[in-house]
Amino acid sequence: MRTIVGRLLIALGGFLLVAGLVAAIWAPGVVKKTPVDVDSVTHLSGQGGKVDASTGEITVGPVVASSITKVDTEASDDDVAVFVSTSCLMKDEGDVPDCVDADDPRLLNASTDLFATDRTTALTVPNGRYVPAGTEQATGLQNKWPFDAKKKTYPYWDGTAGKAYDAVFQREEDVQGMKTYVYKVVIENAPIEVAEGVPGTYNSSKELYIDPITGAIINQTDVQTRFLDSGTQALDLKLEFTEQQQRTNVDDAKDNQRSLKLVTTWIPIVGIAGGLLAIVGGILLVLREGRRRPDDTTTDDVFADGTESPRH
Incomplete structure (x- = not known):
């Protein structure tokens, strides 16, 4: 037995x-990859306004912004995730949806981006067969950091300027009970089109709060201005993830951390x-x-007359 x-x-x-x-040995390389079922909406709020063409003045007021991000599962593969990201900046007036139509007076700015990133490094990969021909080729990080982020400088893509800038590690900071790494991106006087066919410049000071384990963006602040070539200010904006968005991001990141720890530890x-x-x-x-021998016994055999049997 x-x-x-x-x-x-x-x-x-x-x-x-x-x-x-x-x-x-095998699991970390499998689970530490960008998922291909991403379908999320990120909400920001703050103060902002753009120039009134009739008066040349900016009226600053409450604004909201949203970023709708989805993975194109058919275009993605084991190594690359293809994203469609739509961003909308709107005046915070009335019951504002995630985005509004182009003719809605509350709309301040809107854009749609297509890009493909390496599912392990999170860096943008060459467009190639992943996105339609003619799509702007981005570089650097875009919508997340890599797993196990380091306290170092990463290239970060800014779609408005159309260029990657240094995201420089600044400090550690707690966000609603989660330790994050804070990276800062500074852009000064980048030439852009303030509006279609209207040249100008763009300035931005952005801080990104990253969960170093999953690479998720937990919070983001952005202070930016845009100017016409004449020097007239065309946009003044201060944005940050809403408190609820930060809480949602923290909860999601902690759930993902627990799953990673289960599989990898x-x-x-x-x-x-x-x-x-x-x-x-x-x-x-x-x-x-x-x-054990077959004839091992725990007690000696005893005959009826009281004598013991001889041991083998």
């Missing part, structure tokens, strides 16, 4: 050991440690059973 149990333990231990080793520990213990236990049982 001990031999059977021992062999079963050895078999179970081997299974657990292999599972633990596979989880330790606990399953390997339980598998390897449990497998080794089961194998050792099984071997000991088999060896112990093998040492």
Whole structure:
């Protein structure tokens, strides 16, 4: 019986050991990748306004912004995620939806971007076959940082300026109970089209608060201005993720952290440690059973007259 149990333990231990080793070696490269089921809306709020063409003045008031991001699953593959991102900046007047029509007077700015990123590094990859011909080629990070982000400078794409700028690590900061790495992107006097066919310049000071484990953007602040070539200010804007958006991002990141820890830490520990213990236990049982002789008894045989049987 001990031999059977021992062999079963050895078999179970081997299974657990292999599972633990596979989880330790193979799983991180699989789970630490951008998912291809992204379909999210990010909300920001703040103060802003654009120039009134009739008066040449800017009336600053409450504004809201949204970024609708989806993965094109058909265009994506095991290595690359293809994103469609639509951004809308609107006056905070009435019941404002995630975006409004182009003729809605509340709309201040709107844009749609197509881009493809490496699912491991999060860096933008060459457009190639992933996005339609004629799409602007972006570079650097866009909508997330890589897993296990470092305290270093990363290239960060700014769609308004059409160029990647340095996102420089600044500090660690707590956001609603989560430790984040804060990176700063500064853009000064970048030449842009303030409106179609209207040249001007663009300034932005942006801080991005990153969960270093998952690379998720937890919070983002942006202070930007746009000027006509004449020097007239065309846009004045201060934006930040809403409090609710920050809370949602923290909750999502913590859920993803727990899933990562389960796959990359606990399953390997339980598998390897449990497998080794089961194998050792099984071997000991088999060896112990093998040492027992068939005629071993726990008590001596006694004849009816009280004499003991001779030992073999």
